[in-house]
Amino acid sequence: MPESKSRKKPAYTPPPASSAPKPNPRWWAPTMVTLMILGLVWVVVTYIVQSAGPIPDIGSWNLAVGFGLMMIGFVMTMRWR
Structure with missing residues (x-):
């Protein structure tokens, strides 16, 4: 039975060192x-x-403003390091 050719693998080169994420201000x-x-x-x-x-002029939209402010704060927590 014929023997298969051996494949030569290239030498392992580690990936370039990635810089750590920058801290937040x-x-x-x-x-x-x-x-x-x-x-x-x-x-x-x-x-x-x-x-x-x-x-007072926007009525119940005050709730949307309040929840919007909270959501902006919560979205900022996802980028916090």
């Missing part, structure tokens, strides 16, 4: 926490004053 974490707390306070105030504030 110093303002990142305080801004993230501030947005989440501000959104929570906005929603609580909206419920307490029954949609008459913090911006």
